[in-house]
Amino acid sequence: MKKMDSSSHLILNRTSKQEVAEGITVITRGEGVYVFDQDGKRYIDLVSGVFRPVHVGYGRKEIAQAVYDQICDLPYFCPSQFSNVPAMELAEVLAGITPGKINRFFFVCDGSEAVETAIKLARHHHEYTGEKKRNKIISRRGAYHGTTGGALRALGTVLQMRQIMEPLTPGTVFVESPYCYRCPLHLAYPGCDVACARDVARIIEFEDPGQISAFIGEPIQQGFGALAPVKEYWKIIRDMCDAYGILLIVDEVICGFGRTGKWFGIDHFDIQPDLITMAKGLSSGYVPLGGVGCTDQVMDPIEIFMHVHTYSNHPVACAAGLKNIEVMKEEELVERSDRMGRYFLEALRSLEPHAIVGEVRGTGLWAAIDFTTNKKSRASFPIDRLTRLVRRAKEKGLIVKVMGQALEFAPPLIIEEAEIDESIKILDECIRAEEEDMQL
Ligand SMILES: Cc1ncc(COP(=O)(O)O)c(C=O)c1O
Structure with a gap:
């Protein structure tokens, strides 16, 4: 062999x-x-x-069958000005399980593309709402959001990976991660009053709130190892985003689809994200599939989303995603x-x-x-x-x-x-x- x-x-x-x-x-x-x-x-x-x-898990013949059937029916067709049934069905199913008001979806091939797409959607939203100066993204030191240009700029974990590509796309503002075991601010909870979250306001003020498009973070973070923030963390960040008109992108690429014991990681924290990214568990890795979900409030002002991947909203990948979610529901x-x-x-x-x-x-x-x-x-x-x-x-x-x-x-x-x-x-x-x- x-x-x-x-x-x-x-x-x-x-x-x-x-x-x-x-x-x-x-x-x-x-x-x-x-x-x-x-x-x-x-x-x-x-x-x-x-x-x-x-x-x-491995060896799911029902997903293989769904992929086979879809390839026989329609392996591919253009995602601009045309649509396909599995992508529309997957968007509808996701609208039923994603957090709260997340209601509109765009499918790509992986998590990095999902993050790129979310950043672009946020920028489109601000372009159409007349806030053209909003171009910076806040990310957390130690986070990982992908390997391509825009996603990579919001990366802090794999330093060797970042350094070889620097200088990156400008416009990322780093804040600290909520890493209590080795607190970057040398404080201890609850006496710290969640300083890692509250400190974000100081950085927003310094960077000019009118120039910030979005805050991106995983609900429970990969960097440092399966890191859940304290229970107050996300409410503080959500309120801050609201106060400054910043969109909140919650990266569910790992957390989504049951990884953390709820459909989505942010479901543990009772707040409403503006956009979510997903991949991995969306198709269980059987075929490459990622996606972005956003609220109507994000999407409604956007007249045309100037974004194109040949393989976005791919019918075969979406058919695999649909069957994967069906299996997850059936087997609870x-x-x-x-x-x-x-x-x-x-x-x-x-x-x-x-x-x-x-x-x-x-x-x-x-x-x-x-x-x-x-x-x-x-x-x-x-x-x-x-x-x-x-x-x-x-x-x-x-x-x-x-x-x-x-x-x-x-x-x-x-x-x-x-x-x-x-x-x-x-x-x-x-x-x-x-x-x-x-x-x-
Ligand atoms: C939170 C998070 N976002 C984005 C990505 C990028 O996903 P992909 O490797 O599918 O491009 C990853 C990859 O591990 C991730 O963990």
């Missing part, structure tokens, strides 16, 4: 020459929460395909994510006595262990040790990923208790081996 090594013609994402030379695992098949490599080795996939899209996977998420978090907490386990946190089936070399000072944890933990786990047949100084977990929403128990046992062994290596 074909091997992936230095002789391969394929370019991989963020994979060093040395890693390729050492040999890359080729995954050939998936079933439920398991994937299998070329040699037939079985892994529990505790991160839903590593970038976390595969909410409904959102409720399941909440229920199994509680079991998973409890199981992860059994690892807290380890000397290097700093904080265990999670919402629904999205969780993280933040590591430290000193529980008291919360000192940072060496990245090479985290990478080795991931490698140890992989050797034992468990796939997890590094995020900041944490290990991150986002299993398919169909995971069973026994699969969680097996994963925790492997994690326990890997952490113990690392501690032994550190002579702790």
Whole structure:
């Protein structure tokens, strides 16, 4: 069977020459929460395909059938001046499950394009409402919103990725992330009075409120590892956006579609976003699909949306998205994510006595262990040790990923208790081996 090594013609994402030379695992098949490599080795996939899209698990023949049927009927047609049935149906279904007044949708191929499109929609809204100077975007240090120009500018996590492309599209204003475990403002909740949110007003004033188009943030943030803000955070940001006429873009690319135990991450916080972005769980990764949703208030003033992708509102991708949501509803996977998420978090907490386990946190089936070399000072944890933990786990047949100084977990929403128990046992062994290596 074909091997992936230095002789391969394929370019991989963020994979060093040395890693390729050492040999890359080729995954050939998936079933439920398991994937299998070329040699037939079985892994529990505790991160839903590593970038976390595969909410409904592997091997869903009903999605394959929906894609096949749509290709037979109509594989493609132009998304300008023409429409197609699956895209219209998917927009209608989403209007029923997305937060509150989100009512109009545009489909693209992935999360980065969704973020680009949301930024463009916000700019269009301001163009048509006569606020042409509103062109800056507020984002949070440590966030990640994508890999392309506009989305990349709102990126703080993967510094190497940003630095190689700098200078970026101008106009991003960074504020702090609500990272309580290692507070960037060196404060502690609740005494801090949520300073990371309140401080945004000072920055808005400094930047000139009349020049700011939108604030973008994930309801629960990937950067630093499955990071939920304190309960007051989003209400403070929403009120601030209202006071200054700034649109609120909530990035649901990871949180959406049940990842956090509700249909959307922002459903935990009882506020109304103006725009949302989505991808990953929208099609469970079976085909590339992303999307933007917005309220009528955002869309109504816009006479014409000057945006075009050949593959926007793609009928085959939308057919996959429709079937994926149907499966999620039929099998009550959102409720399941909440229920199994509680079991998973409890199981992860059994690892807290380890000397290097700093904080265990999670919402629904999205969780993280933040590591430290000193529980008291919360000192940072060496990245090479985290990478080795991931490698140890992989050797034992468990796939997890590094995020900041944490290990991150986002299993398919169909995971069973026994699969969680097996994963925790492997994690326990890997952490113990690392501690032994550190002579702790
Ligand atoms: C919150 C968030 N937004 C946007 C993106 C970009 O999505 P994609 O990789 O599909 O372009 C990601 C990717 O992980 C993400 O986590």
